[in-house]
Amino acid sequence: MRTSITGNETVNQQLFLKRYPQGVAGPDDFEVRESAIGQPGQGELLIQAHYLSVDAALRLIMRDSDEFLFRVQPGDLVHGSIAGQVVESNHPNYHAGDFVTGSLGVQSYAISDGTGLEKCDVTEVPLSAWLGGFGVSGLTAYFALIEECKPQPGQTVVINGAAGAVGSMAGQIAKLAGARTIGITSSQAKCDWLTNELGFDEAINYHEGNLYEQLKVAAPERIDVIFDNVGGDILDESLRLIAMRGVVLLCGSTSQYPAETMQGPRNYIWLGTMRARLQGFVVFDYVDRYAQARQRMAQWIRAGLLKTPEYLIDGNVADFPAAFRQLYLGDNRGKMLVRLPPAR
Ligand SMILES: NC(=O)c1ccc[n+]([C@@H]2O[C@H](COP(=O)([O-])OP(=O)(O)OC[C@H]3O[C@@H](n4cnc5c(N)ncnc54)[C@H](OP(=O)(O)O)[C@@H]3O)[C@@H](O)[C@H]2O)c1
Known part of the structure; x- marks a missing residue:
């Protein structure tokens, strides 16, 4: 067991799909499993998630069909983006303490080789916004x-x-x-x-x-x-x-x-x-121009012309299924996120 950067001893909580949902998905369709936090290998880094992104499109890929580019099948780690902080790095471009975001699955810790990962400058907007209005x-x-x-x-x-x-x-x-x-x-x-x-x-x-x-x-x-x-x-x-x-x-x-x-x-x-x-x-299709768009959006944010609204659910990985259901049926406004203990 590892000591987390918040000082708590913890394990990795991961969310798996148990069965294909009927209608809007609910807690019975998922299963939380706990395991030891992995050790990053050469060229890898370990990230502790602070926020889990709750995305409507997840429901589209949790279906018994190979029509779509991605698919989450029973037994798979649930697909999703997280934003968090590097705990340990054996990767030349990342250091402990860096804030990052990436599509690393619904889990409290993730190991990455850096593919598809973005570094987040949290001086301009808070980390959470990198999954929402600035993401x-x-x-x-x-x-x-x-x-x-x-x-x-x-x-x-x-x-x-x-x-x-x-x-x-x-x-x-x-x-x-x-x-x-x-x-x-x-x-x-x-x-x-x-x-x-x-x-x-x-x-x-x-x-x-x-x-x-x-x-x-x-x-x-x-x-x-x-x-x-x-x-x-x-x-x-x-x-x-x-x-x-x-x-x-x-x-x-x-x-x-x-x-x-x-x-x-x-x-x-x-x-x-x-x-x-x-x-x-x-x-x-616009990935090469994200930085350009963010420059313009940052100007609007600084000038008070653009807000990045978010709807935070304080919880842990086990609270993701209820949050996902609420996304479809609830009172949410702006980007829905599950805020994990290190960000609270
Ligand atoms: N094309 C792309 O590159 C791209 C990228 C990101 C997202 N998207 C898509 O953009 C859409 C919005 O995504 P989002 O992240 O902003 O989700 P979201 O709007 O934050 O959450 C889903 C919302 O959809 C509405 N909804 C759910 N069921 C509905 C129904 N039966 N009839 C009418 N409204 C319903 C609800 O709002 P109300 O309370 O208003 O009903 C719910 O809060 C999604 O379809 C997502 O897949 C596309």
Whole structure:
């Protein structure tokens, strides 16, 4: 057993998938195992996790299908990103005490050979933000909007999943681009948060009233950009209002990830009539430009123009499954993270 950098004797807690989930995953689908913390070999480093990233897309890859690039099968370590601190290093580029982030699985300690690892400068933003607004969520919002949608001042941008990790960043960046920004989310409290805290022009609760009628009122000039995080019926109602030569950015389809059979868009006919574009997107295409985007985002953060909202669950690896379920069904706003003891 090793003494952790926080001074506590501890073991490595790891989360494994027990069975393929039905519907939204829950604690019974996972299993926590404890083992001795590994010893880094030559060219490797040992990292203690401070934060576990809770990502909606995990549900998409926990299915009995080889259609997707990644797959988590029963018995596998659950796929996920962590942010933490180097405890011990035999790697020339990393030293004990460095803050890092990487896709190293849901566990409290990880050994890495440095592949895919990023060093985190925590003087600009806190470590947690490197998994959220300053990490993949923020970069997704930035590149999807700025490079793929290119919203113009005065145009109307509708973002669904607006209170989530990507959506909350996308709304703020759309506002910085001068667009009129409308968010769609699941409760009045989340709507109030979007307009009062993040500066969205309007927010619509999709559980309340008729979504299409509410969108028609909020976007009388039709919608130039639909930033789609959730797909399903919410995307469908928005498609009916796409503007001439509008863009539908397919960022994610959270509503469909737990479904046995996924539902594609029904109202696609409007894309033809309105000469609109349905645009696929994967943030990893922009990996060479992350540093450039972060420079610009850091300027906005410093100037008080951009927030990196996060929703922290204090716990340990065993609390990840409940947090994941809550991500789909709960009151979360911004990036959901499990905060582990060393960060508390
Ligand atoms: N293309 C890329 O490169 C890329 C990169 C990162 C993420 N993504 C995708 O972007 C999307 C958003 O990711 P995120 O990390 O920001 O997740 P998130 O929005 O923080 O969390 C998921 C949210 O989805 C909403 N949701 C869940 N079930 C729903 C349903 N049945 N109908 C409508 N909304 C539902 C909930 O918000 P409400 O309370 O508002 O319903 C929930 O909080 C995901 O689909 C993810 O896979 C894509």
